[in-house]
Amino acid sequence: MKVTFLNPPQTNSKYKFLGVVAPSLGIGYMAAVLEKHHIDVDVLDASALELTYDEIGEEILKRNPDIVSISALTPTIGVALDSADKIKQVKPDTVIVLGGYHPTFEYESVLEEKSVDVVIRGEGEYTFLELVQTIENNGDLRNVAGLAFHDKSDNSLIVTPDRPVIQNLDELPFPAFHLFPMEKYRILNITTNVATIITTRGCPMQCSFCSSAALHGHKLRRRSVGNVVDEVEMRLKEQNIDTIAFMDDTFTLNKRFVNEFCAEIKRRNLKFWWGCTSRVDTLDKELLQTMKDAGCITIFIGVESADQQMLEKMNKNITVTKTENAFKIAHEVGIRTIASCVIGMPEDTHESIKQTIDFVKNLKPNYALYSLATPYPGTRFYNETFKKNLINIKDWSKYTLLDPVLQTIDCSSQELRSIQKKAFLKFYLRPNYLIRQVSSDGLILLKTVLGVSRQIISKQTNGNTDYNKTNVNQTK
Known part of the structure; x- marks a missing residue:
């Protein structure tokens, strides 16, 4: 065959x-x-x-x-x-x-x-x-x-009956990346020799919108440190990789694992850049410094909302104060941050959305991602919104986090689209932000930011780049 x-x-x-x-x-x-x-x-x-x-x-x-x-x-x-x-x-x-x-x-x-x-x-x-x-x-x-x-x-x-999940992840061979066109991959629109690695499957958290836990379950299964670093070393030596993105739902969930991983990276004298995802309640300054010393340059952090009641409805189990502290210590250590939030949950209001957008801007992340609430099949969020007949669009191609498929208590789908567009533009086209990117990350990063802004304008104004004329009823 x-x-x-x-x-x-x-x-x-x-x-x-x-x-x-x-x-x-x-x-x-x-x-x-x-x-x-x-x-x-x-x-x-x-x-x-x-x-x-x-x-x-x-x-x-x-x-x-x-x-x-x-x-x-x-x-x-x-x-x-x-x-x-x-x-x-x-x-x-x-x-x-x-x-x-x-x-x-x-x-x-x-x-x-x-x-x-x-x-x-x-x-x-x-x-x-x-x-x-x-x-x-x-x-x-x-x-x-x-x-x-x-x-x-x-x-x-x-x-046929469900197949049990794989308990011992170390038994799996490393992904066959030699079959892929590795020269074609990029991050932030910058072509780079990048590999993706995952160290866990499953997530013990209970976020209502999480699709990963729906697929892999809530029990965390983890590869051993030695197995992960063996793969890292193989990628570096055989595939000329210089950047690795760890795709775990929460790479920093177990601090002992992260510390042992970083120690093993340094012990083997492996030099590469890497990034990962994190929750705000799993970070402290000592851990972040350890990660940076081992090559970590970027962390993707789920902020989700600045409204504590909204966080509780999402079952996020974090606080706004912890979010502020996580970004504060990341700045102090010097690790770039990507702040991800979700706007347009059914209970969201104009005021709660504005609060979240302003909050993200004040966190001063290097990048911000304002996702529109999207109920994916298999999640508790999907089951709840489907049962309440809240889903406006059944076209799966719109389930991108950038297209509105729901409406809130007082925001229509079209309003949410306008609010999201304005949020992106206000964040990425601030003069102070652009100056900061030039001073901290160079012209390549600035070019990426401007390219991202053009994508937003083109996509959400249907090619009409005179976006100032777009009717925006309310923004955060």
């Missing part, structure tokens, strides 16, 4: 806004497991290569796989299905498998598409391996845990 993994073209999302194009960890792990079992596999990253659907079809004909696996998030499910259609047109006998977050929770609607043969639900490494082996041996897919598909005899929906 020959297998091709397809990462579909990228749509608008927070990653595109931040200028992030990175290799898919999910595809990397699944490809590595297949390689370990001597299965012929390659990767077609249509997002990084900026391929059209016709070009995807040409590549599939050239590579001639028996099975094509397509990964899909909620906003990319449309392009994933369109890619599947194109593959079926040019090579009808190809088995099309969809996996990832969205197909896991929306497998019924996904399987309504004639181009999709099988959906993988949940963590895919061993499910996909067993699927390939079963197809190769003409076996019965009903015996493979973690699948959904239609029976060919009567078109009935078959959902």
